[in-house]
Each structure stands twice: as structure tokens, then as C-alpha cells.
Amino acid sequence: MPPRFGNLDLKTFANFASTIGGFKTSELVLKGARILEIHNEIDDDPADALIPRTMHPAIPAYAIINVMHAPESPVGPFSIAEVRIAGRTGVRPRGFVLRSYCGSEAARKELSSRWGFPMAPGEVSLTLRHDRVVGKVVAGGVTVLEVELVDRDAISGADIQYIASMHLARNSEDGKLVLVQVDPEYTFSKAERGKPRIVTLDAAAFGAAPHLRLMNPIMASYATADMTLPRLRYICNPELPAMQGTTKIAA
């Protein structure tokens, strides 16, 4: 088995963990969600400190920067932006979410308590221009993230593959830290891709300093899709490899 595992400092990251109210949440459909996603390679060895022991690093390591606007939801419209580190839980591609910024307090509460999103307050915007799509996060009056898709080019939604997320959360029932797998489903109505441009990425604001070092840009995509946040199916012990510490909680 590959001996390279993540070595995230759980004690430090526990400070960012949300409290999840059990694992029996129902689905939530976010109709017409607009999603900007940037893929960028990152420095391999330090990135091992950005994923838990549950995961293997991707080869090469890369970060996924995702900015999403949901125009309608039970808690009203909201935007969310996050940085994930791609890896594998066992043989499955997964992205460990460092932190999720969102301006809507109601959305933060909903997403953290039901799916364990590691929420932080911040104003998130997703702006369309003719030549680019811009995603931005301002937290505490400071721009902590600004990314762009440049030179928009139409593609098929079938060409896009989003990988599932892993959220470090604290279970309200026993107070233990747990990794929650969240694997949304998407029905695409529109998709584009273009060159990625990262204007600002404040690694410290995502709890990733000094380990997150941007390297080779890969690609940016932008899509409109009905996004279904699913029932939770798997949780993992963040201190064990996925092959040993995964629990199936629903079919």
C-alpha cells in the first residue's frame, strides 16, 4: 500500500471544525447553482500537512478552489467559497476542505450543522464578465481569495468531474472529530472552461500557511447546475487510513 499519507495537525484544525448534529440529514437541491472551480498544482511534500491521515495525496498534489452561488435555497440565496486539497480516501478521489467562507449566517448554520462544512464568515461574490468569471472572498475587510477563469470557452457539462468533499467536523452527539464525506450530485445546464488565474490566495485565512504553495496552474471551469447536497453515506476516523477507519452510515 502506498505509505504516503496525510499528516494534518488535527488539534489545530479542530479549531475550524463545525459541529454537526448527527448524520441523518436529508437531501437539499440547490437549483441553478453557479459554480466556478479552479485546479492548481501545489508543492507536493508540504501539502501532506493539509490532508488528514485518512487520505493519500494525489500525484501530483493539487488544490481545488471552488466558488458557488446558490440563487435559491430554503435559507435564501447564498454564496460559498472554499479551498480543498485533493487526495484519495483509499481508492476514491476526494477533496479535503480547509475552510468554507459564506456571507449568509443562515446558510452557514444550515451547511455546517447538516453536512459539517467548516464555515467561516466572509462576503463571497461570483461575477460574470464577457471575458472572465471572477470569484472573490472578503473576510474582516481583507480580500483573502480572488480567482478568475479567463477566456471563457463553452464545453459540455459531461466533461466536468467534481470530486466529493471531506469535512472535518465535531459530532454533537459524542463530541468526537469525524470526517464527513459529502458527494453532491449535479445536473448541468451549462458549462465552460478557461485559463485559471489566482490573484489572491491568503493561505493563512484558510488555515494552510505555511504549507500551501501554489505551483503549476491546471484549468478553470464554470458551470450552471442543479446541485443536490446528499444524504450522508460515509464518515471516517480522521486519525486512521480510510481502509481502516471508514463507516458506512447509509446506502
Next chain:
Amino acid sequence: MKFGLFYEISVPRPWGPDTEKVVYDNCLEQVRLADELGFDNVWAVEHHFLEEYSHCPAPELFLTACAMITKRIRVGHGIIVCVPEFNHPIKIAERTAVLDLLSGGRLEVGTGRSATWTELGGFRANPDETKKTWDEFVHCLPKMWTQERYSYQGRSWSMPQRTIVPKPLQKPHPPMWVAVTSPGTEIDAAERGMGSLGLTFGGFAEQDEKVKRYRKIIRNCEPVGSFVNEAVSTVNFLYCHEDDAEGVKIGKRLTGTFNYLAAQLLAAREAYPTKSYPSLGLLPSLRHDAAGPGDESGAPEGIAMGNPARITRELKKWESVGVDRVNFLLNALETVPQEKVLASLRLFAKEVMPHFQSKGDAAAAAAGGR
């Protein structure tokens, strides 16, 4: 049916000063034995940067070494990545010709385009272009091998008139193959009169359908080369042991290790949205099929693991769906000790190969090697 070996050359961490040397030496020892036992061919992949999974970026060198220590086994240079950032077509024509000369006309040429971002990104190749450049390269190569003077003005590359030397020993040129991973690539192979070098395990039903489609289309192909290489090859694992339960147990460890390793790589499609890679390619198929349902022994359907009787039964099924050749992965991360790999090869040659050979071929296998 013919049998061969298929090398990714995976090297386990931790990497000591001679870890890679030991793995390469083990592979060469296996090839030497396989030659004596009557195996027909040995293939080596071209992969770059795939740490642990494959430390085989220069298969032509490994295959030259293979050719130097063997007498009969054919050497399969595959999969040559037909993408300009990886390989210039002139260099491909030249080095394959040299390998054919040095091996005494034993070369098979496999072609492909890479399926991982790890490699494509590493060479700064554009995933959108790889299918197109592959097509261009495979049309050029036979002419570069056979024409005394050659010039070309194409889409992805060009050259003024020159004499490309040397020429291959095999006339008119070595057989050409296409690596088939994505669904439909067997059609690309058939339309161009090339052999289908399957790299996914696939189930029997899926393979049956693919082979029928391939055989039907190749009847009316426009061959890229001077002849049609109608042949269907698949890849498989091999672990053969007198005790069926032991064979299945070690075989499953081998397949599990390989598939786990494969899953750590970054498929082109995962990182880079493009219609050029409609599926995740090789990796998910390997995982799914080699871990698929089997019988009560736990051996997955179609995989050559267990005792000789079981392996013969599974390979007969492949034969029945029209597969001409099966190439075996013998190890992954040195999970199986070298002496067990060699014993497995010997037992396979002695007990399984005779069921698939003509009388003339059986002599070497029956001898069981040295």
C-alpha cells in the same frame, strides 16, 4: 492463444539506493525465464512521473536489455506516447528501428496518448490534442520506416526531406498496435488496421462485444501501415500455484496492490475537463473489473489466479470470445517475492500453456525452463 508479460515496473517506497535496480533486475530475470518457457512476448509501458506505480520511462532501453538476454521472445515497445511533447516522431521511427535491429526483428510497436494529468501536465501537453497527434503519428511512422526519403508537412509536426535511418529489420515494418482503454478505441484500432492492445481487464461480455466490433470493422479498414495487424490482446494478472486457495490469496493481494496504486494517480479527466478523455480511462476499469464478482473462492471473474485448472478455465473463456493474446502483470510493488513469481511462471508454462499451444510450441513449455 499466445501469452506474454506486461511490465509497468512498480517500485515500492522507501526507495533505497538500489531499490530500482533490484526491481529492474527481477524483471529481467523473469523475462529470461519467460523466454525459455515459451512465452511469446514481453511488453513494457512508457510512463513518466508515476511514482511507485511505474518507474518505466524508457521502455526501449529495458526492452533492449530483454532482447540481449533472450532468444525468441518478442519485445513490445508500448505504449509509445504519440504526443509531440513526449516523443518526436522522428525519434520514435529511429529508436524503434534500432530496437528491431538489435532484437533480430522481434519488435512490436504499441501506440497511445497517455491518460494522466500527472504525465500530460508534466510535459505541458494539451489533453485536447492527444488523440489528434496520435492519429497523425501512426499514419507517419510506417512511411518513415519504409520510404528511403521522407518529408512531411502536417498539423502537429513537419520535416523537410531527409533519409531516416536505420530501417527496421522486419519487412515491411514491425506490427503496430493501439492501446485500448477508453470505450471505442478498439474502433480506432480496427479502422487503421492495427492490433487492439487492451489495457483494461473487462468482463467476458464486454470483451465479446468489443472483439466482434473490432473484427467486423477491420475487414474494411484503411491500414496505416503496409499490412493489417488483426490481433486482439488483453492484459491480465498472473499468479499460479498448485494450491488453489493459496493462488487466489496471493493473486488477490497482487491485484489489490496494483489497483490501489493505480487509484492514486491523477486521471486527465479529473483535473482537466475535456471531451478528449470521455472516461477516467484505464484506472477505474482496472479497479472495478479486477475486484468484480467471482465465485465462492473470491477470485474475480477472468483473472488468472489460483491453480492451473482454474486459470486454464478462465483463459479458455477469453479464448472463446476471440482474444488472441493475453499479457500478464506478474507483480506490483514487489508484493509477490521473486521466487514465487518465477515458480508461478514455471507452473503456468508446464500446466496451463500446453492447453493453448500447438504440438510444436508445447516442447519448451513442457520442459519447464531451467
